[in-house]
Amino acid sequence: MxxxxxxxxxxxxxxxxxVLSNTRQLTVHMLTAHPQQWSHTIEAKDQEGKVxxxxxxxxxxxxxxxxxxxxxxxxxxxxxxxxxxxxxIKPYISKQAIGTIVSSTGFxxxxxxxxxxxxxxxxxxxxxxxxxxxxxGHRAALLGYKQQLYMACxxxxxxxxxxxxxxxxxxxxxxxxxxxxxxxNSNPLLHPARLYSMWHNWDGQVYSTQELFYANWDKYxxxxxxxxxxxxxxxxxxxNVSVPSVLDYYESTDADSLTRKLNSxxxxxxxxxxxxxTEGGWIPDFKSxxxxxxxxxxxxxxxxxxxxNDIETPTIDKVLxxxxxxx
Numbered sequence: 447m448x449x450x451x452x453x454x455x456x457x458x459x460x461x462x463x464x465v466l467s468n469t470r471q472l473t474v475h476m477l478t479a480h481p482q483q484w485s486h487t488i489e490a491k492d493q494e495g496k497v498x499x500x501x502x503x504x505x506x507x508x509x510x511x512x513x514x515x516x517x518x519x520x521x522x523x524x525x526x527x528x529x530x531x532x533x534x535i536k537p538y539i540s541k542q543a544i545g546t547i548v549s550s551t552g553f554x555x556x557x558x559x560x561x562x563x564x565x566x567x568x569x570x571x572x573x574x575x576x577x578x579x580x581x582x583g584h585r586a587a588l589l590g591y592k593q594q595l596y597m598a599c600x601x602x603x604x605x606x607x608x609x610x611x612x613x614x615x616x617x618x619x620x621x622x623x624x625x626x627x628x629x630x631n632s633n634p635l636l637h638p639a640r641l642y643s644m645w646h647n648w649d650g651q652v653y654s655t656q657e658l659f660y661a662n663w664d665k666y667x668x669x670x671x672x673x674x675x676x677x678x679x680x681x682x683x684x685x686n687v688s689v690p691s692v693l694d695y696y697e698s699t700d701a702d703s704l705t706r707k708l709n710s711x712x713x714x715x716x717x718x719x720x721x722x723x724t725e726g727g728w729i730p731d732f733k734s735x736x737x738x739x740x741x742x743x744x745x746x747x748x749x750x751x752x753x754x755n756d757i758e759t760p761t762i763d764k765v766l767x768x769x770x771x772x773x
Contacts, residue, residue, distance in 0.1 A: 451475040451516040457577035459522035460586040464490035467500030475504040475512035484583035492588040513538035525551030525743025550630035551743040571596040571627045590713025598627035634744025639671035652727040660714035668701035673761040732772040741769040
């Protein structure tokens with residue numbers, strides 16, 4: 447039986463740990479900053495009522511307790527913790543494969559800097575689940591599955607991806623390079639586009655309710671998202687990387703149909719915009735991960751690569767400059 451160490455105890459870490467340990471094919475360890483708040487018995491429940499009850503073998507904040515005994519390490523972390531965590535676990539890495547639940551926040555770029563060329567690396571292009579914590583370290587809600595997953599691998603056997611397909615009970619297909627996994631028009635473009643649409647004219651007003659992020663997605667959000675994606679696709683073409691356009695991915699043809707599609711996705715309907723409750727109502731939460739991750743570690747990566755390849759990105763620039771003023 448193989449052993450995997452999950453790094454990061456947020457919603458994704460909890461759900462992934464529950465699903466993987468539920469298979470009974472993997473022993474699961476957890477590296478978390480708050481081990482005292484974790485139970486060895488954890489669970490994730492999906493919207494149909496299916497429960498993935500898992501068991502954590504070891505829980506620790508010390509990499510020495512959980513990394514050397516593992517065959518794989520999987521980072522389920524926000525972008526700002528990727529580099530720090532890779533450096534933290536490096537002394538305990540020998541032959542373990544090191545991966546990330548989503549590659550668009552710079553995992554492969556940081557890993558290439560920190561580890562040698564023979565290190566086994568892997569990364570998902572998009573997260574396999576939509577997740578929300580219900581009780582930290584104990585229970586999470588699994589709000590949605592992906593029908594197909596994609597993964598980039600380096601220095602790993604051919605059957606590695608097949609193993610992940612079996613563990614997640616979801617088809618996982620190989621990508622041609624780490625760039626194909628790292629370059630994403632999902633959260634790094636999607637979240638900033640919507641945030642810009644909602645609040646680019648914000649002048650401090652307090653809102654009476656907390657906005658629904660997707661259920662109230664509007665045409666202007668779609669127009670910004672599509673314009674950013676067109677610039678993104680120019681970069682992909684220059685780098686010979688294939689990433690479906692947002693219109694293709696969401697089976698849409700224009701801003702109106704994309705809006706209807708995002709409004710209609712069942713798993714998205716209850717997701718709220720990042721907002722803080724204050725006296726008299728709600729204001730944007732500029733400290734949420736939608737800002738602190740998707741602007742400096744998602745959209746900025748796209749902008750930097752575009753600049754290196756002499757590609758103009760006026761819409762991305764406009765959105766990035768707007769978002770970074772709040773960071």
